[in-house]
Amino acid sequence: MLGYSGTAAATFTSTDELIGATESFLEEAVVDYLQRSEIQGRHEIRVNRLDPRLRLALCDEPLTTTLESPAQPLGRVTTRVRCNGSAPWTVFVPAEVRLYRQVAVLTRPLKRLSVVKASDLSMVERDVGQLAQGYLTDPTQAIGKKLTRQLNSDQIITPAHLQVAEVVRRGDQVVISASGGTVNVRMPGEALTEGAPGQQINVRNLRSQRVIRARVVGPGQVEVAM
Known part of the structure; x- marks a missing residue:
């Protein structure tokens, strides 16, 4: 019959001690990670229950705890708790670190290509x-x-x-800017295609009637290199 007398319990490392070592290690690791990453958020640490039948010799040195996986102490993690004493042993303790942050959600349904306000x-x-x-x-x-899909x-x-x-x-009246060195020329144009800032579009120079490629820099503004 298995006994749980005070004498017997003193010869083993309790599961509560393993859980406590894991919680303390993860708390310090998570706080350090969030500070280094400049992440604002609230975190919770949940250590999985361990088999109460686990029998590990009482360690005569302080336990050492390291992160086994993954690289960052977030999500599902596994810690390695080790005794480096006269009767060494190692046990792996699974846990979960939850990080709660303020994130953006929609207040109403929006169709694809809707512009978010x-x-x-x-x-x-x-x-x-x-x-x-x-x-x-x-x-x-x-x-x-714009949304790439309905949400x-x-x-x-x-x-x-x-x-x-x-x-x-397409069809917008735009101002075409052309600059080179100390020269800066502005002329009227008509957009033949639509575009977002930074994109190249086709524009008709209304003075020469030539079609050119120009880069969108803002509403009604495009530029070309001289």
């Missing part, structure tokens, strides 16, 4: 360890951009859901 967004707390597709912590990262209300917005919205549309 500030009123379409709300910031809510979510466990980002579960968001494998990514997330946004700043609403300005989404405002003014539902309360759905978390990811970078893959967004694309830069066009600021010049």
Whole structure:
């Protein structure tokens, strides 16, 4: 019959001691990681239950704990708890570190190609360890951009859901700027294709009627190199 007398218990390292060592190590590791990464958030550490039948010799030295996997102390992690004393042993303790951050979600359904406005967004707390597709912590990262697909209300917005919205549309009257050295020329034009900032589009020079390629720099503004 298995006994749990005080004498017997004193000859083994308790599972509570293993859990405590893991929690203390992870708490320090998570705080250090968040500070180094300049990440703002709330975290929770949950250590898995260990088999109460586990029998490890009482360690005559302080236990050492290291992170076995993954590289960062977030999500599902495994720690290595080791005794380096006269009767050495090693045990692996699984745990989960949850990181809660404020992320952007939609306040209403939006169709594909809709331009996101500030009123379409709300910031809510979510466990980002579960968001494998990514997330946004700043609403300005989404405002003014178009959706690449239809999204539902309360759905978390990811970078893959967004694309830069066009600021010049086909048929728009634009100002063509051309500069080189000390020379800066401006002339009227007509956009023949639409484009977002940084994109190259076709533009008709209304003075020469020539079609040129120009880079969109803003609403109604394009530029070409001389």
